[in-house]
Amino acid sequence: MLHLKTKQTSHFNMTTKFRLYFFFPVFCCFIFFQTYLSASRFEGICSNPVLVLSDNLDHKSEAGERRSNVCLLKASKPFDPHTFIVHAIANIICVVVFGHRFSSEDESFSKLIKAIYFVIYFQATIWGRMYDAFPWLMHYFPGPHQEVFAFNAFMHSLVMNEVQNHEREKAGNPQDLIDFYLAQIEKTKDDPTSTFNKDNMVQTVVDLLLGGTETTSTTLLWALLYMVKYPGIQERVQREIEAALEPSHLISYEDRKKLPYTNAVIHETLRYSNITSVGVPRQCVRNTTLMGFHIKKGTLVLPNLHSVVYDAEHWETPWKFNPNHFLDLDGNFVNKEAFLPFSAGHRVCLGEQMARVELFIFFTNLLRAFTFQLPEGVKEINMEYILGAILQPHPYQLRAIPR
Numbered sequence: 131m132l133h134l135k136t137k138q139t140s141h142f143n144m145t146t147k148f149r150l151y152f153f154f155p156v157f158c159c160f161i162f163f164q165t166y167l168s169a170s171r172f173e174g175i176c177s178n179p180v181l182v183l184s185d186n187l188d189h190k191s192e193a194g195e196r197r198s199n200v201c202l203l204k205a206s207k208p209f210d211p212h213t214f215i216v217h218a219i220a221n222i223i224c225v226v227v228f229g230h231r232f233s234s235e236d237e238s239f240s241k242l243i244k245a246i247y248f249v250i251y252f253q254a255t256i257w258g259r260m261y262d263a264f265p266w267l268m269h270y271f272p273g274p275h276q277e278v279f280a281f282n283a284f285m286h287s288l289v290m291n292e293v294q295n296h297e298r299e300k301a302g303n304p305q306d307l308i309d310f311y312l313a314q315i316e317k318t319k320d321d322p323t324s325t326f327n328k329d330n331m332v333q334t335v336v337d338l339l340l341g342g343t344e345t346t347s348t349t350l351l352w353a354l355l356y357m358v359k360y361p362g363i364q365e366r367v368q369r370e371i372e373a374a375l376e377p378s379h380l381i382s383y384e385d386r387k388k389l390p391y392t393n394a395v396i397h398e399t400l401r402y403s404n405i406t407s408v409g410v411p412r413q414c415v416r417n418t419t420l421m422g423f424h425i426k427k428g429t430l431v432l433p434n435l436h437s438v439v440y441d442a443e444h445w446e447t448p449w450k451f452n453p454n455h456f457l458d459l460d461g462n463f464v465n466k467e468a469f470l471p472f473s474a475g476h477r478v479c480l481g482e483q484m485a486r487v488e489l490f491i492f493f494t495n496l497l498r499a500f501t502f503q504l505p506e507g508v509k510e511i512n513m514e515y516i517l518g519a520i521l522q523p524h525p526y527q528l529r530a531i532p533r
């Protein structure tokens with residue numbers, strides 16, 4: 131099913147307009163952005179996640195206290211890592227598309243994060259389901275479903291503002307996605323078949339903000355939760371990092387080759403947390419036959435990634451967090467055919483490379499700097515997920531002990 135030529139449909143089956151605009155431009159510009167979102171471009175942007183965590187923790191410190199050690203020691207107090215991680219990850223995609231990051235106190239940034247969260251998780255709520263089933267009726271009723279449109283409008287106006295700033299400032303040397311896109315619009319302005327235009331640009335940026343924030347940050351939240359749950363695995367990762375890298379070494383994506391166990395833990399986190407369980411809804415653009423099954427034009431298709439990443443034929447212990455799934459007997463990293471958290475085929479995740487780099491650099495830096503533990507007295511960890519377009523862990527607290 132994954133290899134069907136499918137037409138992208140919206141996460142929400144709300145209005146035709148919304149459906150048409152939601153992901154379509156991404157498809158048009160796939161090749162352009164595959165080049166733009168290459169690993170090396172954003173590796174530098176996320177190279178200091180420990181500072182991000184420390185920065186965020188420092189906001190909680192009393193006035194006048196010094197950073198560095200003071201703030202790191204403060205990190206051993208129990209805290210919920212959610213906001214810090216989401217802000218850090220959202221800022222990476224902001225640097226890529228806008229060319230700048232936002233301060234955590236910035237109101238429009240907070241609203242953007244809220245909008246992304248709401249749009250991603252709303253659809254699994256009863257209101258989302260009701261709207262999907264009876265859009266014509268629900269349209270007239272008040273309720274949280276109306277907020278999705280308000281948040282969507284907010285995201286569009288925020289991006290439009292950024293575009294206007296770019297146009298005013300006109301950088302000679304393109305630095306971010308909006309710069310490149312504007313240059314592309316100019317280059318193709320005489321081509322009547324070109325899909326490079328402002329509306330598509332704005333929607334594309336919104337798609338990247340939506341696709342690139344909750345996914346990676348939720349995976350990192352699962353990773354920290356697994357480290358707390360399995361301290362033996364955490365310790366083995368830390369020992370590997372210590373043995374392979376000098377303490378002052380600036381961690382890069384290349385280093386994964388020296389850290390097979392750490393790499394295996396990240397892959398196992400992606401497999402086991404299964405955050406995009408049934409991918410993104412697609413729609414068949416023409417009648418198709420796949421392995422004897424006839425699929426009519428217009429049929430909605432959900433790639434069942436869950437069945438692949440938990441397939442007992444491919445995974446030794448599918449229902450257990452087991453980094454050995456990605457290691458051979460000599461401890462070398464091995465990739466697996468059934469490792470498809472980013473899906474496959476024509477509509478494979480556009481941000482896969484970016485997510486892989488972010489996850490590796492964040493996870494490795496954080497485990498090198500901290501040991502993560504449960505708050506004192508807490509024995510139970512809720513490992514169940516909250517159902518949504520992305521499967522997220524229940525809010526939790528942990529302590530980050532500086533190493």
Ligand code: HEM
Nearest residue numbers: 341342345346349406409410471472473477479480481485
């Ligand atoms: C752990 C992180 C991530 C996971 C597990 C993930 C997973 C996925 C999956 C399963 C799909 C649907 C593919 C299909 O329909 O077959 C998808 C699509 C998409 N993802 Fe990701 N993703 C992640 C991170 C990112 C990031 C960082 C970005 C942004 C840079 C991104 C942008 C997108 C976009 C734009 C699409 C739609 C692509 C299209 O329609 O052609 N994702 N992702």
